[in-house]
Amino acid sequence: MRDLILRNRAFAGALAMFLVLFLGYHALHPRGFSTAVFIQNANESVAIAFVAMAQTIPVLMGGLDLSVGAVMTLANCIASHLVTGSPVQMVLGMIVTLACGTAFGLMNGLIVVYGRIQPIIATLATGAIAIGLALIIRPSPGGEIDGDLNWAVTNAVFDFAETYGLADDGNAAWLQPFVNIPVPLIILLVIGFGVWIPFKRTVTGRTVYAIGSAESAAFMSGLPVRRAKIAAFTLAGFFASCGGLYLAIQTSSGNADVSQAGAYTLNSIAAVVLGGSSLLGGIGGAIGSLVGAGILRVISFYFRILSIDPLLQPLIEGLVLLVAVSLGALRTLRVKNRLELFR
Amino acid sequence: MNLRSTALAALLAGLGTAAFAGPSVVDGPGVDPSCFAPWDASTKHFQWEAQEGPYRIAIVNGFVGNTWRIQMIKTAKAYAEDPAVKDKIAEFKVVSTGTDAPAQLGAIEDFINQGYDAIVTIAVSPDGFDRVIRLADRENVVLVPFDNVLDTDAVMQVNEDQLAMGRMWAEFALKELDAKGVSSGKILEVRGLPGNSVDRDRSIGINEVLAADDGTWEIVSVVGNWDDGTTQKVVADAIAVHGQFEAIIGQGGSNGVIQALTDAGHPWVPVAGESENGFRKAIAEHSDEGLKGISIGQSPGLVAVAMKAAISALEGNVMPQLISVPLPVATYEELEDGKNFWSDLPDNFFTVNEFPPCGVNVSGPAIMAQDETDVK
Numbered sequence: 018m019r020d021l022i023l024r025n026r027a028f029a030g031a032l033a034m035f036l037v038l039f040l041g042y043h044a045l046h047p048r049g050f051s052t053a054v055f056i057q058n059a060n061e062s063v064a065i066a067f068v069a070m071a072q073t074i075p076v077l078m079g080g081l082d083l084s085v086g087a088v089m090t091l092a093n094c095i096a097s098h099l100v101t102g103s104p105v106q107m108v109l110g111m112i113v114t115l116a117c118g119t120a121f122g123l124m125n126g127l128i129v130v131y132g133r134i135q136p137i138i139a140t141l142a143t144g145a146i147a148i149g150l151a152l153i154i155r156p157s158p159g160g161e162i163d164g165d166l167n168w169a170v171t172n173a174v175f176d177f178a179e180t181y182g183l184a185d186d187g188n189a190a191w192l193q194p195f196v197n198i199p200v201p202l203i204i205l206l207v208i209g210f211g212v213w214i215p216f217k218r219t220v221t222g223r224t225v226y227a228i229g230s231a232e233s234a235a236f237m238s239g240l241p242v243r244r245a246k247i248a249a250f251t252l253a254g255f256f257a258s259c260g261g262l263y264l265a266i267q268t269s270s271g272n273a274d275v276s277q278a279g280a281y282t283l284n285s286i287a288a289v290v291l292g293g294s295s296l297l298g299g300i301g302g303a304i305g306s307l308v309g310a311g312i313l314r315v316i317s318f319y320f321r322i323l324s325i326d327p328l329l330q331p332l333i334e335g336l337v338l339l340v341a342v343s344l345g346a347l348r349t350l351r352v353k354n355r356l357e358l359f360r
Numbered sequence: 361m362n363l364r365s366t367a368l369a370a371l372l373a374g375l376g377t378a379a380f381a382g383p384s385v386v387d388g389p390g391v392d393p394s395c396f397a398p399w400d401a402s403t404k405h406f407q408w409e410a411q412e413g414p415y416r417i418a419i420v421n422g423f424v425g426n427t428w429r430i431q432m433i434k435t436a437k438a439y440a441e442d443p444a445v446k447d448k449i450a451e452f453k454v455v456s457t458g459t460d461a462p463a464q465l466g467a468i469e470d471f472i473n474q475g476y477d478a479i480v481t482i483a484v485s486p487d488g489f490d491r492v493i494r495l496a497d498r499e500n501v502v503l504v505p506f507d508n509v510l511d512t513d514a515v516m517q518v519n520e521d522q523l524a525m526g527r528m529w530a531e532f533a534l535k536e537l538d539a540k541g542v543s544s545g546k547i548l549e550v551r552g553l554p555g556n557s558v559d560r561d562r563s564i565g566i567n568e569v570l571a572a573d574d575g576t577w578e579i580v581s582v583v584g585n586w587d588d589g590t591t592q593k594v595v596a597d598a599i600a601v602h603g604q605f606e607a608i609i610g611q612g613g614s615n616g617v618i619q620a621l622t623d624a625g626h627p628w629v630p631v632a633g634e635s636e637n638g639f640r641k642a643i644a645e646h647s648d649e650g651l652k653g654i655s656i657g658q659s660p661g662l663v664a665v666a667m668k669a670a671i672s673a674l675e676g677n678v679m680p681q682l683i684s685v686p687l688p689v690a691t692y693e694e695l696e697d698g699k700n701f702w703s704d705l706p707d708n709f710f711t712v713n714e715f716p717p718c719g720v721n722v723s724g725p726a727i728m729a730q731d732e733t734d735v736k
Contacts, residue, residue, distance in 0.1 A: 046474070053473045061466030157557075158487045159511070171491055268461055268488025276423070276459040277484070317463065320455045321418075321470045327433050327454035331424070 027293025027345060028305045034291075034341060035308050038315040045322050052173055052197045058318070059199035060171050060267060064089065066205055066310040067260030068281050069288035070213065070303040071253040076289050078249055079229045079298030080136030084125060084144030085257045086282035087151070090273055092118040092261025094151040097160025097271025100262070107163060114262050115255060121147060122254015126247035136250075144282070151273035158272035160265070167269045174198050201263070205307065208259055212252070213303040221248045229298025256303075288313050290342055312341060382497025383408045383516070383673075391677035395718035396669060398680035399521070406516055408502060410676025414450035415477040417670060419663065420467045422484035422508075424456035426587075427708045432482075432507075432660035434727045435713060439664035444719055448671050451476075459484050468492045468503070478502040478670035480663065486511045486557055502673045506666040507658065508558070509682075516673060518666040518683045522558050525656050525687055526565020526611075529632035532654040532691065533607040534573050536630035542606050544576040548598055550610035550617060552586040558658070559586075562611050580605070584613045586634075588708065591616030592623075599624045607631070614639035614655070615707050635659070635688065637724075638707025640695055647692035654691045657712035664720040688712035 022029045039058075043050040068085050075082040092114050099110030121143070128139045169180040175196035178187030187196060216222045224245035227235035236242050260281075265271055285306075286296075292309025294301020316337050320330050383406035390396055390405050398405070419436050423429060433454055439445065440452045453471075457463040464484050471479050472495050479496070483489065483505045493514050496503040506518035533547065549566055552559035563581075570577055582598050584591030591613030599605070599620060607630040610617045614633030621628070628650035633639050635657025643653035665685050673679045690700050690711075697703050701711050702724055714721050 048473060048475065051473070054470070057466055057469040057473055060469070061462050064462050157560075158485050160487070164490060167491060168494070264462065267491070268465070268485065269490045270485070270487035272461065272485045272487065274459060274461070274485065277461065280458055280460055314463075314466075317457070318470065321453070321467055322474070324453065327419075327421070327424075327437075327456055328430065330456060 025293075027301065028308070030345060031291060031293045031305055031308045031312065034344065035311045035315065038312060038319075042315055042318050042322070045319075047322065052199075055197075056171070056173055056199040056201070058314070059201040059205070062311055062314045063201045063205055063267070064260040064264045065281060065284055065288065065314065066209075066307050067256050067263065068285040069292065069306040069310040070209060071256035071260070072282075072285035072289050073292070073294055073301065073303045073306040074225060074249040074253050074256075075136055075140075076286075076294055076296060077225050077229045077298055077301060078136075078246065079232070080129070081286065081296075082125065082140045082250065082253050083137060083282055084121075084140040084147055085253060085285050086278035086280070087144035087147035088118050088121050088254055088257035089261040089264065089281055090275075090278040091121065091147040091151045091154075092258035093265045094155040094261075094271040094273050096262045096265035097155060097162060100162050100166070100265060101160075107166065111262055114265075115258050118258020118261060119251055119255040122251040122257070123247065125254065126250030129250060130243050130246050144278075148273065148275055148278055151271075151278075152275075155271045155273045158270060158274075160270040162266055162269040164269065167266055170200050170204070170263075170266050172200060174200060174203070176200075201267075204263065208256075209304060209307050212255070216248075216252060217302065221245050225249050226299055229295075229300070231299075284313060285310075287338065287342075290345065291338075293345060313338075316341075381409070381500040383502075386678055388678065388680065390680045391672060395665070395715070396672070396680055397684045397686070399682035399684045404513065404681050405678050406673070406681055407678045408500065408673050408676060411477060411500070411674050413448045413671075413674070415448060415671060415674050416451040416475065417449055417478045417480065417667060418452075418471040418476045419454040419667075420464055420471065420479060420481040421454065421456040422464055422482055423459050428658075428660055428710055429456075429482075431710055431713075431727060432663050435660050435722055436480075436663045436667065438722045438727055439667060439720065442664075442722070445668065445671060457484075461485050461488055465489070465492055469495060472496055472499050472501050475499075476501060477674055478504065478667075480504045480506065480666045480670055482507045483510050484508070489515075502670050504666045504670045504673075506662050511557075513681055516669060516679055516681055516683070518662060518669055518685060520658055520662070520685050520687055522561035522658075523565040525658075526562040526567075527569050528565075528656060528687065528689065529562075529609050529654060530566045530569035533609055533630050533632050534569070534575070536652045537575070537607055540630075542575075545606035546578045546580055546602055546604070548595065548602075548605045548608045548610075549579055549581045550584040550591055550595060550608065550613065551581055552584070552611040559611065566609050577606075584610065584616065586612030588613045588616040588619075588636075592620045595620035596624060599626055605629060608633075610634070615642075618642040632656075635690075635710050635712045636707060637701055637705050637709040637711050640690070640701035640711055641703055641707065643692045644695045644697065644701065644703075647695075652692050654689065655695075655711070656687050656689050657710060659685075659688055659712040659715070660710055661713040661715055661720055661722065664722060665715055665718050668718055668720065685715065686717070688715075 071085045096114040169177045175187040178184045184192045224240040288309035289306045291312045292305030386407045388405040509517040582594040609632045612634045614636050615638040630652040632654045635655050
């Protein structure tokens with residue numbers, strides 16, 4: 018156990034910081050910890066958590082993906098047209114939405130690898146393309162996503178089962194231990210762990226880390242560098258479109274909001290750093306970013322229960338963020354060899 | 361629809377004893393029609409069960425960072441201290457979530473969970489609030505979107521009639537041109553943020569009036585995003601390309617229009633615009649030289665009307681679902697320093713703030729003097 022923590026010091030630190038902030042928020046909350054508050058917290062965090070996980074993978078390679086927010090927005094707009102109709106049609110619509118986002122990520126990867134363009138520039142351009150497509154698909158906000166789906170997916174397991182008449186309308190005995198868990202949290206954890214952990218263990222996944230540590234060494238060692246880069250951006254596209262799909266279901270609509278796309282891209286980078294990944298690459302992981310996104314959100318939760326002047330809130334949020342990021346950088350004070358600072 | 365009502369039934373069962381609350385639709389007229397004017401004859405009326413005051417009210421703003429929003433927040437704080445409502449408010453909180461729909465929805469839901477009685481909001485998107493509307497109705501919370509309102513008739517909303525505003529601008533410009541004896545030429549239309557319902561409605565209003573006129577007008581449209589800097593650039597470009605305009609109708613960024621005209625040495629012509637202080641200063645100064653101006657504003661004071669409407673709804677009064685706030689209009693003939701513009705205040709300050717029929721008497725200078733730290 019101790020070994021595990023020491024080996025994942027940055028992640029453990031992020032998790033501890035998240036728990037302290039989260040428990041503090043619930044302790045101060047006028048109604049205390051309740052399912053309703055937990056569901057609300059989870060709902061608010063899903064989109065940013067997915068986008069942060071998307072951002073992590075290019076960051077692990079030492080790159081940045083400036084299109085993640087835009088791909089999320091694009092997926093959001095596609096979903097607002099397709100996730101409607103009969104249950105089969107809705108599921109097909111979700112698959113098409115995720116496929117589009119994943120294909121967009123694949124295109125990013127191909128441009129970076131075969132176009133030999135720096136990821137930050139390539140994705141700056143493709144991000145603009147994604148927003149352009151989103152605006153064409155949905156020039157003004159709207160869309161009719163099924164109200165039941167919205168209600169079922171943005172609530173606790175009980176409401177999900179009840180909406181769709183599963184497990185005795187949610188009253189089955191075997192379901193009782195789980196009835197109060199928010200569905201969004203389950204979606205996030207299942208997709209996060211289910212996709213990221215297996216990927217990380219493949220040769221391609223290890224190569225992503227190797228590229229971030231030393232790309233030329235990875236290449237000389239015969240690792241599949243090109244394949245890993247393409248896979249990294251493809252997976253980023255997949256995670257970003259998961260965020261967009263959830264956002265569409267959560268808001269029952271699509272909105273090609275340019276400033277929101279930009280805000281999500283920037284916040285995703287902040288979440289990645291808070292989650293213990295290094296912007297230089299090679300260190301960290303998507304699960305850490307999930308926690309990082311949680312920290313980012315919880316900080317803003319505090320403004321709703323504390324009386325802080327509204328015009329001072331952005332300043333305070335920025336300061337707290339700076340402190341949080343600095344705590345993560347404390348390890349640099351203890352390095353024995355200065356060369357390690359370049360890591 | 362059937363599925364939806366099943367879900368609703370499911371929700372009710374899940375709640376056990378809690379009944380599905382929310383407003384009931386009742387016949388008008390509503391309370392205090394001089395302030396809470398229904399949008400049109402077909403507007404339905406809502407009534408909530410009366411609740412004991414004082415109330416807990418939250419304002420969930422989206423984007424923050426332009427003068428209008430900052431002034432709106434200051435107005436809200438000042439109005440919460442107004443003697444007419446101070447005793448009715450037990451707790452007052454303002455948060456800004458940025459242009460982030462999940463964060464805004466989350467903040468609204470958090471305030472519902474905290475047991476707030478009313479939540480006033482400027483929606484970041486005209487759609488997507490189904491879930492919080494459902495929760496608000498369940499918990500008997502009054503949700504009041506204003507300014508950027510929602511495309512739904514399920515909540516009580518407060519706004520100015522943007523279509524009428526567009527029409528009034530165009531009518532004024534045509535009237536002034538008529539007085540000058542001009543009946544043909546180019547008219548410049550400066551539009552706002554694309555894709556926004558306010559921009560759409562104002563532009564429709566402007567163009568239908570111009571199209572119905574018997575003069576021969578060539579209408580040139582540029583996009584200024586309601587922003588002084590952008591507007592100045594696009595107006596300057598338009599002047600460079602088209603030479604001279606007979607009139608300019610701008611939705612916003614009016615200071616930019618004036619600046620571009622000055623820089624280009626363009627003769628003063630009738631200009632219709634928003635309610636920026638700088639625009640009104642310019643009209644007052646140059647109206648004799650031909651800058652016949654009309655200034656109509658989307659007032660940051662709308663927030664106060666929305667707060668008042670929320671309190672009135674909580675008291676159990678009959679309220680229109682869509683409340684139309686009268687347009688604050690001032691033409692060059694009505695401008696008066698210290699009354700509807702202030703030569704000693706900054707240009708980007710929005711002059712219209714007061715709504716006397718609603719008892720909202722928070723004036724411009726009072727807001728600028730509002731201390732940042734007093735709502736602790």
